Amino acid sequence: MTIHINTISAINEVNMDYNTDLIFRQSWYDPRLNYSGTDWAKKSPQITLHYSLIDRIWVPDSFFRNAKEGKRSDITVPNRLIRIHLDGKVLYSQRLLLKLDCQMKLQKFPLDNQTCVVNIGSYGFGTTDLAFFWDETQNISAIRVNEDLEMPDFVLSNHEARYCNRTTATG
Structure with missing residues (x-):
């Protein structure tokens, strides 16, 4: 998977959140x-x-x-793409508008540094059924x-891709 961050806006220290407009791409073999x-x-x-066939x-x-909030962009048309390669590799790309939580440490405000994450997971599958990998092929960063x-x-001083597998009550 890869993420391309178009914008980061409405950073709110009181609510501890921020808005982002991003392109989220995933690929897999079917x-x-x-x-x-x-x-x-x-x-x-x-x-x-065509985007109408994605479902x-x-x-x-x-x-x-x-x-905290999120939606797909649908300005003019739904901003979603599915591309199927002849070997069954699927590329799924979508533009998302998200409001993300960021637990800020404000003890040194306004002279502090914050680490805000974009935390992605599978809602229903465990790691034995669905694994996420950052795509850093072709010398391209997984997060742009x-x-x-x-x-x-x-x-924005830094960005990096990390893995953080979690176990929940449902697996």
Whole structure:
């Protein structure tokens, strides 16, 4: 998976949250969608589905653990994409508008540094059924930030991808 952060805004020290507009991309293999032995494979190495067909194929039950609010962007049309490669590899991309919790430590306010996370997990599957991996292939960072990002009164000093598997009451 990868994340491209378009904006970070409305950072609120009182409510301890912030808004972000991001592109969330996931990929996986679904052998049921492999079409390498068909006539379609000769015509196209990949098929891009219309957004109205996305609900007809399996997608991971990903959710943002620290989201207070969230929605998919649908400005002009739903900002969702499914691309199926001939070997059954699926790329799922969606633009999300999120309000995320950030437990700030304000003891040195306003001269402090905050660490705010984007925490992603599976809602219903355990790690034996669904595993998340950051995609850092082709020398591209798994988390990218818009190079024109500006935040009044704040400086983004660092970003990194980490793993944090959790066990819940349901597994």
